[in-house]
Amino acid sequence: MSTLIFIGLAASLLIYAAARLSRPLGALLLMLLSGAGVAALILSWGKGFTETLPLGNGLELTFSLSTFNWPFLLLGAFVLFIVSLFAVNALKEMEHGASFLALLTLIGVSVMGVFGAYDFLTLFIFFELMTWTSFFLVSMGKTGAKKAALIYAFMSMIAAYLMISAIMMIAQYTGSFSYSDFMGMYEAMPSGIRTTVVIFFLAAALIKGGIYPVHFWLRSAHGDAPHVFSPVLSGLLVKYGYYSAFLFLLFFPVMVATKAGITQVTSTDGPNFILAFIGGLSIMAGTVAAILQSDAKKLVAFSSVSHGGYVILALAYGTNMAVAGGLAHIWVHVLTALGMFLSMGAVAYRTGTTDMDEMGGLIKNMPVTFTVYLIAIISVAGIPPLAGFVSKWMIIQALAANGSYILAFMAFFGSIGSFMYVFRPLATIFLGQRPHKFKDVREVPFFMQLAMLIVTLLTILLGIMPYYLLKPFTRIQEFIGMVPVKIGFSTVYSALTQLDMMLIFLVFGGGFLLALVIFLLFSKPTKVEQHEVYTSGEIAPEISTTPEIYHFSKGYYRSFGRLFSRWPSVEAWYHKGAAYISQFFEIIEQSLFKQSINGFIWLAVVVMAVLMAVRWF
Amino acid sequence: MKKVIALLLFLGLLFFLGTGLEQGLKLGDRNTLAGKAGEAYLKRTVNSADPSASPSQVEYGSETDIEENAANTLTAVVVGYRSFDTLGEVTVLFLAATGVMALFFASGKKKRLALAKPNFILSVSSGFLLPLIILFGAYVFTHGHLTPGGGFQGGTIIAAAVLLLYMAGNAYKAPATGLKVLEGFSGAGYLLIGLAGLLLTGFFLNNFLPSGKMGALFSAGVIPVVYILIGLKVSAELSGIVSDYMGED
Amino acid sequence: MGHEWLSLWSFLYGPLSIFLVGLYGLLTQKNLIKMAISINIMDYGVNLFIISLGYVPSAEAPIYTDAVKTYLPVFADPLPQALVLTAIVISVAVTAFILALTIKIHSQYGTTDLTKLGEMEL
Amino acid sequence: MIMQNPVLLIAVPLLLAFLIPVFSSFFKGAVRFIPVLAGGFNVIAAALLIPQASGDVAVTEIGGWASAYGISLLFSSQIGYMILAVNLTALLAIFYYILNERDLGSPLAYPIAFTLALSGANGMIMTGDLFNLFVFMEMTAIAGYIIAVHKKGYLGTFRFVVLSSVGSAFFLIATASLYNATGFLNMAMAGKNLGALSTPFISVISVLFIMALSSEAELLPLNGWVAPVYRESSGAGSVFFASVFSGAALFAVIKVMLIVFGINYAYVHQGLLVLGLVTLAAGEAAAFKQSNLKKMVAYSSIAQSGLIIAAVAAAMRSGVLHNGLFNAALFQLINNILAKALVLLGIALLGQATLKEIGGAGTRKKWLGVFISAGVLSLIGMPGFAGFWSKLFLVRELVGNRMFVFTLVFLLAALFEAYYYLRFLQSLFLGKSTTAASLPKTSWVTYILLFVLAALIILIGFAPDVIIRAVSGLSLGGVL
Known part of the structure; x- marks a missing residue:
């Protein structure tokens, strides 16, 4: 893997040079590289190795590939593959396109380093590599991006310093940076140090993962980052946070216990419960905040907060069902985040804006984008039959089966709330009346469509056949000595019941077809101009000058916003501080x-x- | 108010510094040379096996073979034992002269500072005092190793002569370039002597000339040579500074 | 006892006071030339202090002459004297530089008063 | 044999500097190359000396006098690396001066000042004698005054002169008292005899030393000159102050603390530790708000000095010398010298003073932008660059020695440092310039200079072994 890393470093220079000649060429090169990564990983299913790269003087970097990190490495390669495919066309007008691609390649290097690390030093180094490369990448966005990138870097550095302090405490105690030494010493470590280490690491993970209440960097960083980079940020980089949480919540404790056949790693009371509760809060806060956004990308950003909450909640909860669900949810969120951000990026590519108040009716111009978005949000909201349903079902099953009703309520709240926020872009961007200025908008070019369609297809397929979604994670459970959840080709078994996705798909598919037929046969739409607004007898003076403020998409959830206007805002405190x-x-x-x-x-x-x-x- | 606090600080610091230092220092009547570096310098036993204890072999007027052999121990310290400091010191002066020059360089064309018309007595007597002053200065720096005085003192006296020239006549202007070259040459001479010591004896600034009889004019090895160079250098530097100030408009 | 006090004053507290007078000047004076003078006063205090540390009771100057032909344990300490020589030269050098600097400041800003220079300084 | 004498590192620049006025009356144009000659000689000589030096300190006597009585120079491979770093950056600064800033002031004074500053800095690093240290400090300081007025920054220089004169007065009092009490000016001998003395005396002496060295080493009470001098001095001048001057002065402080006071006086190091930490915090806080680039780097330089001194003090505090922490501090010092030089040279080449003015300059001058980023990322401590390792080692040692308050201050400071340096990079690459002024032309020679530094930084970043072994292998014997 160290060779790969050096290849990656060299490739970033090469890609820079290529992209100076032509942007699509550079993007295609990156696509080939990451595509090769995806292929190689799929081919190496079940294989594993460990290697060290000595730096001299007792320092060395250790990498490994195992069942344990395979899904995460795949995730990294996949996201880069999709995004670089998308970038083939999307980067054409970007100001710093060549540097963008080169830095994106470095992100790829950091993926290999973070997920492939087998010691803490390596983990930290590549975390930091990610920080400074993504800092530049975020900075390249629109007007507010510079400030956003600074806040992002600032938070990332806090996380990094928490992490390095924890790592050094470990190293001081175990005498090395290696994971295995740590596992060997874990139980023998004084509990004070162990607690500090775990808290520091988890705090770092929460920051990186954008979990409430340290989530606020996400809003601006996701919202203002370049459209091509937002999917990477949300689909990949916050996963670094989940991954480190995973390491400290499950991997180490469970590996230490090495009692094969554990069904629950951690107790539902005490610290884990607090963390699970934080996850729940994150679900709720992210959901509410997402509902209130009028910028489509910021909306998706807050949905990431809420989904991060699911992952943390599930991992902290720690029953084997919850763990499998949480891990699966990471992948589900990758797909949905890609779908949503890419479609928003596609809309912004054509219209130049992500402000939902300005748009409407684009379904006629961009049917493919619309479909991609639709599938993504169905998955986000956890509506069967898509992948999102599977993971949420598992998490809620786990919570309900053990009687944690408050947490289950929080998870439900997120699910229900997500209907509201995902519907807003659907209604205000794609449906309704189209403003005149967007009359000539066309569908995005081929490569962008292709990237989006792959994501959509995967969302559907993994939903129908959860075996492929869950198998890697049950293998992880086996790897660390947990009882894996029971899965069939299209079925998942929980303690309470079982879920057959194929059946559900057929039912829902049938229902959808029926509805389509009814719609086609009986619908008689009335066509109205955009500004034909009815004021119900009231005299509205602005109607002749600025009719767009009466457009239905303006202030879509305004009344809902009033409901929450009195809630304390963490961000305001941060500003004051x-x-x-x-x-x-x-x-x-x-x-x-x-x-x-x-x-x-x-x-x-x-x-x-x-x-x-x-x-x- | 500020001054009162300053005064209090003054008293406080005096208290702390005074009482603190008092406990370690050997002051006044309690001060002895025993065990100090100065004792070894006086005994000229720095390089012997036991510098502090060995009996003195110094004999004024007849000693030929002891360290440096300068009758004036102060000079032996300044240009012998701690010659490296003196090299630095000369350099500092050189730098200051350069700095003053650099500052006044910025003002462009150098014009002579307009002083009041010199007193008649001053302008007449300067002509005849001048050689005497220069002679005295030269005496001071050539006899530095025997009697109080040396390069710095002598150089300053000669620079005073230049100042006198400036005071006495409005027309006088020191040859700035010449002074700079003289400075450079004498400084480089000092260093070359040091490097010669390194080449010939293996130690930088070591003596490589015969040290003569203590108390004779031609004694103490390189010390008089170095002191003469220092004298030239200091006189050139201080004259340069004087002329820079005078040339300032 | 009185003698002890006197010797402490003249060898330690006196020079230190002169030094601190210079420091007091730097604390309170606003004029650049006065500051330069304060620095000089500090240097005088320091030099006096160093010299006084070389004092040995009823000692001779550390020079061999016809009168003092061999080593006697009553020589003054030559080292502080040598140090003072160096220190004086360095303080002369700094004084020359600082005065030239003051002249330049005056010709550029038209004042040597620190309060008036204050706004330009920051 | 003769070529192996470290005194040449001081003597040769001195000789060349004295010859400058002589040369200038014959070949006016050639004068400017003399500092290059001196710097080049020093770099080569230092590089040749290092392999022969061992971890133990070798004492070179000057004038052949026994080292306790005469003046002696210390040399070990650790000192050799310090000298190499300092002289290399000085050489680059001189090149920059010749290429870009030759016409700014007197053609005679600046070459002399540069050359003598080199010699003085080497003297400060190597000397083993207290009073000799004073002389070299003054030499470097006065050369510094001349370099500081290069661009007619009279007021800043005046501050510098006053504060540094006060510092040197303190130093003299302390040195003279130490001589009177211990009988020696040699650091090691004075330190040896110090044990017999009472606590109040030692604490007063130590406070005086700390005060005295604070003005040169950019530590808190007497560092008010740093920001105006950096701002007002020329490009080469700011590099000189950030790398050569402060590097040498910091090393001198470390040397005095280690050799004279040693590890036995916890209260001395405690005070220094607090002072260093306060300097670190205050420096970063002040730098955080600056929009003037040079002032920003100046305050950051202050902060770094505080960090290094605090780390050294912490390493000596508890009666044992923590080699790891001490070496990490030295490693940080060397990294800081290199990276600061690179960043300041870059800023000088941009020719603009504030964050807003440089907007987008990095995209117009790609290579310059890349080199500056290498320096900045190293200062922040990002992986791939030298600074990462030194910060990593510092954290490791601090956590390892359970100095949690220090770790907290250090990491918080690093956090804010990262913030403002990243802001700088951002406006360098992505900003929009508010002035239409075109960037000054940069010759390829200058790029080579930058390349050398950047390559060093990246080399250390990828193979920290190079310098770790250099710095840490030494500590096995004696640290200095």
């Missing part, structure tokens, strides 16, 4: 560095007197 810090810094500079010469002498003399006095008395 930042303002105080800034003032404080100003005072420090004024008093320590902006003096006259006399002032400095004063400072020196006083410091000197104090230093001596301290010794004296």
